[in-house]
Amino acid sequence: MGRIAGPLDDVAGDAGHIGHPPRMGFFTDTSVCIGCKACEVACKEWNAIPEDGLTFTGMSYDNTQGLGADTWRHVAFIEQRKPLGLQDPGVEHGSYDAYDGVDVLGMASEAAARGGDGDRGELRWLMASDVCKHCTHAACLDVCPTGSLFRTEYGTVVVQEDICNGCGYCVPACPYGVIDQREDDGRVWKCTMCYDRISDGREPACAKACPTDSIQYGPLDELRERAAARVEQLHDAGVDDARLYGDDPGDGVGGDGAFFLLLDEPEAYGLPPDPVVTTRDLPSMWRHAGVAALTLLGGMAAAYAAGRRR
Template identity: 70%
Template sequence: MAERMGFFTDTSVCIGCKACEVACKEWNDIPDDGFVFRATSYDNTGSLGASTWRHVAFIEERSRVPADQDRDGDDGSGGIEGWLMSSDVCKHCTHAACLDVCPTGALFRTEFGTVVVQADVCNGCGYCVPACPYGVIDRRERDGRAFKCTMCYDRQLGGLEPACAKACPTDSIQFGPLDELRARAAERVERLHGEGRPEARLYGDSPDDGVGGAAAFFLLLAEPEVYGLPPDPVVTTRDLPAMWRWAAGAALSLVGAVAVSFLSGGVLPGEGATGRTGARGRRGGWRR
């Protein structure tokens, strides 16, 4: 297996240009995902999905101080305190729920440690869609199959970096061996703290988190949920053994309930003779 590769998305230098979205669409030949005017911000893409493998979130954060009391409030910003931009992508989790629950083996882990859907195997069961704790993978209804970021598996096989990272003009999206990226990210967040930006924090970098660490991790400038990311995602299959134990209990209860119903002779108010067919039936079992 080759080295585990990853994305480090440093949102402190993201300018929201969406070159990553375009490059991803172009390289991977992804169909359009609708032309919707969302009227929330400069983001008209909305979210990741079957036909959106990079999504630039754009947050116009309003001031916590009412606009009329804000000293900067007369500059026409209408109480807007600042902009946050972040290019979201599949996290390629160490413990990937989509991969765990895929019943066909269409989702697999590549030699680069990434998680990829084999389009020629996927039968569109849709189970990976609600399993993902980040809401990344989705079923393309026109096509019937599930799609998501492959971290440009084909380009990696050819020794190239993924299209989004290649196109990023500010190196907000960095691609490389995961160990190197983690070290670089730790340095970067340290430096930002030194520059008086205590709000800088890494997201998804820790192998101790609920998904065992993400191969695509982020430097964020606000809580993850502000960017539409779950604050503490956990791979759903972590509780699977417990789920099966409860289901086993329920299955046994079902058998018990049926057994009780028959052994009691089905005697309920209004019950006349039991439904037995007579001595022959009892003795000979069910074979008449």
């Protein structure tokens, strides 16, 4: 049995793989995501995932809403009244009259009215493709009673659909709310990082389809180096709020196999700020339960003894 919390260098080795390839992962750089959703479609096409609802959500251009049994890549669209680096969003027209330039030529009759709504001056439209994090310490895998969920030689976490019995223990165990039961069959489904494709030396379907390389696939060590350099580059370009999410092996899940470059707090993207592997506290829970049981027994004994004295 492998470790269930804390930093872990060799996740596949810890799971018993000998002579395994390097740990592979996703680095999703949301700063270059253009919101085309090609990743969502490529994922569904490759993995034959059913369409799961024609719902107009009103959440900007995001009608997918979140990851689930039938959505393994999800592109979030977030509209904010905030600046994006040094870009001019071009949405503040309150103090600018389109005919001012004509006015200068003395052709327009009316002078521009000045003044506008100050908080309308900034706009940024964040797009981010979410996916299963393939945690270093994956609670879904820890709680799976059938061994359907397993750690691959690439360090990824995969459900074996022919073994899953639909117990659903893994669903509340996931700190990100990723893994999910399919309504009409009860089994759980999630991103496999295209285990079939990567076993054949190909990149996952979403990364292959991504036209801007927002989704990058490769050895996790390399991706972490590349990501750190990208954050530095963005900071130098004035995008001060660029930060990595899920890259830290010291975090509550031991670092993610799929990590992100975000332009705001994780909560803005619907991501938990401080995810913790839900099985981390199991040993101490058992200890507490033991103490509680002993206390209860002691109390009962004391009560019994006291009753006898009366």
